[in-house]
Structures are given as C-alpha cells and as structure tokens.
Amino acid sequence: MIIDTNFLSYDFMTDFNGPKRHFPEPFYPSGLFDNQKPTYKYGPKSSEYPNLTLPCTLHDDNGNSISDGYYMVVLSNNMKYLDLYQSNTLKARVKVIKLVEKMYTQEELREESEIIGRMERAKLNKKLQKYREAEEDLLAFKDRVKANSYAEIFDSGKGYYILNYNFNGKKATGIIQK
Numbered sequence: 001m002i003i004d005t006n007f008l009s010y011d012f013m014t015d016f017n018g019p020k021r022h023f024p025e026p027f028y029p030s031g032l033f034d035n036q037k038p039t040y041k042y043g044p045k046s047s048e049y050p051n052l053t054l055p056c057t058l059h060d061d062n063g064n065s066i067s068d069g070y071y072m073v074v075l076s077n078n079m080k081y082l083d084l085y086q087s088n089t090l091k092a093r094v095k096v097i098k099l100v101e102k103m104y105t106q107e108e109l110r111e112e113s114e115i116i117g118r119m120e121r122a123k124l125n126k127k128l129q130k131y132r133e134a135e136e137d138l139l140a141f142k143d144r145v146k147a148n149s150y151a152e153i154f155d156s157g158k159g160y161y162i163l164n165y166n167f168n169g170k171k172a173t174g175i176i177q178k
Contacts, residue, residue: 050151073151082174094174102169
C-alpha cells in the first residue's frame with residue numbers, strides 16, 4: 001500500500017488550527033478563552049476542616065483498604081473518632097487515643113478577652129457602631145485561629161502511623177496500624 005505523505009501532512013495542518021472535520025460534534029478545547037476568568041464568581045464554599053494527604057494505601061484486619069489521596073479529617077461529635085472523608089463520603093474512622101481541648105496560647109486568650117470586653121463596653125454604652133466593629137474583630141480572630149488548623153500523618157517506625165489533628169482549639173491524636 002502506498003501512502004501519500006503530502007496528503008497526510010496537509011490534512012494535519014488544516015485540522016491543526018480548528019475543529020477536525022470528521023468528528024460529528026465539534027470538540028471543546030481545554031484551557032480558557034480570552035473572555036473567561038480563571039476564578040468563579042459564585043464558587044462552592046470551601047471546607048473549614050483540615051485536609052490530609054495520605055501517602056500510602058492503608059489496610060485493616062478485615063481486608064478493607066483506603067487508597068492514597070486527599071482526605072478531609074473531621075473530629076466526630078462524640079470526640080472518640082477522627083473521620084476521614086473523601087468527596088463527602090466517609091471512608092475511614094480512626095480511634096482517638098489523646099484529646100486536648102481549648103489549646104490557645106496566652107496571647108490568643110488575651111486578645112479574645114480584650115475583644116469581648118470591647119463588645120460588652122459598647123453594649124453598655126449603647127454604641128452600635130463600636131459593637132459591630134468589635135463583633136467583626138471577633139469573627140476575624142476566630143477565622144485566624146481556624147487558619148492554624150492542620151492534619152498530618154507520619155510513620156512512627158514501630159509498625160503504626162500517627163495521625164495528628166488540630167482544629168478550632170481541639171487537638172486529637174490517633175494511631176493507625178500498618
């Protein structure tokens with residue numbers, strides 16, 4: 001069979017600049033056009049909980065496993081488990097062996113009490129504008145404390161992984177056997 005290479009290169013070059021003729025529907029090229037912006041105007045709300053990058057596949061005694069990837073870590077309501085969620089689906093539970101609540105530094109406690117004192121003084125003096133400013137400062141303080149949250153996992157070298165979690169003044173530690 002003889003193939004004319006001039007025809008192939010010509011066909012390639014004509015289709016290179018636009019949608020290919022032999023597809024029934026024109027394809028949508030990846031990337032952004034000039035009139036599109038890389039951010040969403042009304043995007044989905046991001047999660048407040050810390051994310052964990054699981055470095056390896058974990059197995060349990062029953063043969064179940066969770067693969068490596070990104071997981072959202074949430075402390076359960078009864079504070080006995082660390083729940084690992086992926087795409088808002090519960091994938092695993094890790095038993096909490098150590099829990100410490102209200103872990104704030106002295107500076108954070110002093111700042112929070114100062115803001116609450118400003119709110120109470122403004123409420124007593126009936127200064128609505130100062131009360132609203134203090135209320136906004138308190139919300140900003142709480143957001144800053146939440147920004148210091150984390151979840152991390154590391155290998156202890158003794159046959160188990162240690163999962164550390166810190167969010168909203170609660171610090172929890174769990175152990176996962178290899």
